[in-house]
Amino acid sequence: MRGRPLLYVDYEEEQSLFPTNVQKALVVVGALLALSIPFGWVPGMKFLAHPGWLQLLVIALIFMIGAAGLNIVTGMAGQVSLGHAFFMGVGAYTTAALSGNPTAALWGLELPMWLGVIAGGLVAAFLGVLIAPTAVRVRGLYLAIVTLGLVFIGQHIFRNWNQVSGIPELGRNWGPFELALWSADGPKIDLSNDGEWFGVFLPSEGKAFLFMLVVTTIFLLLAKNLARTRIGRSFAAIRDRDIAAEVMGVNESKAKTQAFAISSFYAGVAGALYATFLGFLPPEQWSLFLSVQFIAIVLIGGAGTVIGVVLGTLFVQLLPRVVENSTDFLSEQIANETLLAPVADLVIKTGAGDFGVLSLDAAGAGLSIFQANTVIYGLLIAVFLIFEPLGLYGIWLRVRNYWKGWPFTY
Amino acid sequence: MPQMVPLLAQANSAETFLTKLIDGLALGSIYAILALGLVIIFKSTQVLSFAHGAVAALGAYLAAYFVTVINWPGRYFESLPVTLSFIISGFVAVAFAALVGMLIERIFIRPMIGQPLFSIAMITIGIDIVVRTFVGDLLGQGGNLSVGSPWGILSISKFGEIVVPHVFIAAIVTVVVVVGVLILFFRTRMGVAMRATAFDQEAAMAQGISAGRIFALAWALGAVLAAIGGIFASISPRGFGVTGGTAFFALRAFPAIIIGGLDSIAGAVVGGFTIGIAEIMLGHYLAGASGTLGLGFTGLIPYLLMMGFLLIRPYGLFGTEEIRRV
Incomplete structure (x- = not known):
């Protein structure tokens, strides 16, 4: 009986979070590799121990929480939400008001970070519950437009409520990124300063990475677990056929309210952590673009799956770095006049009169690196939906199924 | 969006009310034209195009580009008045927009026929950010391309006895376009084919209608209307030039079609005028509270x-209620 991955002898085994031994092994190895990143012990991954890379990875981990939230409402419950940025902003500013430092013009109670982050999640969840009745009343594309309106309303409030969000286009400070039972006690776990952990010197980003790795893992496991609970199954029923679900006894309005509440909680926590980690953000941060970025993550990774969230976030967050590095590579080719120079010259705009898709100085025609990333997100959303609706997860499934039967490719 | 030039002296409150009503109708006509484009695409193809705002901004940019950057009609005819030059450029820009609409349909929407509507809507979001980024890049860092005052510096034009306030040009074009669309939809073979395809794709194809051509046509028409709306939103007296905000302005056509009903031509027009009037009226009567409500709160009213x-x-x-079957 052993060694047959698709054979389950009881229901519990089939329903477990990681049903096969291979999956369990992969999770353990993945966790160990991730834990070792800031220490730079594993050959081949040493470059990731650099503070710049670590910061990128911390942001990716925070985004995974937000993406898991959108995945719950859009992937699992099938409710299109363009309002994710709004809920993230709510979480961020709740935290700012609770744990930020007050000045003459700014609110801030200087409470510890954990309290602010949890409160941020709860306030966002509360607003999610307020929005949910609209989702019960209107369906599909109508809901997408309502949530689109939410982003604009949110941006307006954030821009104008200066006691909370600071000056427009400038922003405000968040509280310190640290774990302390109570602010006055001083940090129990200091995440904002470099220091020694386990006898190894770590940059602050390395500590933040380890902290976020734990937090994100908890949130992702909870999201994965949600799918096999009664609530999660009611989400899937609503997504697949809402009226049939109601006939089966699923309370539609309750399920949608729960989906929005949980999703908004995730978004609020992600927004709070993101803002606290970066420490300074303008109110313009919580724009439609952020929502679209999360939609890109969920769709590129594979809607409805937690592993898709991880893959999608890594892809979307690391893409800017890849684009940047490849433009550096191409400019070097031009500078050294190698064989690749003619191709590189077409891609990169070097002078005022030169043709090129990318331009390295921000001014003038030719896409900047940021714009190039945006274009790539947009195209990838379309390309994945047309060719691989299951996203990166679907590609992984295809690869796996090919090798499962290898060499018999029937 | 910038406020408009008042038409009449604001002597008493009734007169102010009338002035604001007229302002609202003028603004509403721009929303109506944008909303009409969305409805045409939705009616014929069941797709809600989130790329509408981006296409509008692209059309507005192209029109402004032809006039100001390359001075395209003007360079061949030296004595060509600005107004005429602008109108010619506008037509060319609209034609380009039609082409863009057809390209979007052919490349991204056609392969998705039969897929869930949600997926197609998401694809249009992808297209939206691509087009919007390109327009933003073309606009450069200042982010504003203005054609000045294509209708002249006065706020009215006189044609003999007839006086046309410039805020009404958009409204006049809207009336022409709406009548044109109604004729197209209800009085031509093509319109019958479009309605048949919207009603039942398979049955329409069985009658020899090419659904693909209808789709392309609907997208072209939708893009044309988006571009016209975008152009009017960006020129005086409504706007001060094409900016990144032009796309967001055009997105307010969504509230218009929601109020009117996603699949109703009459709804798009009524919805457009409703939000236009509401925006101007509330903007005027709540102006005293703008300290609490925040600058630019009028943009939220829709x-x-x-x-x-x-x-x-x-x-x-006027929308059709969705019938849900088990």
């Missing part, structure tokens, strides 16, 4: 109106 409206009538004023 969305707030839409949300309130949806709770009362989930399918809009």
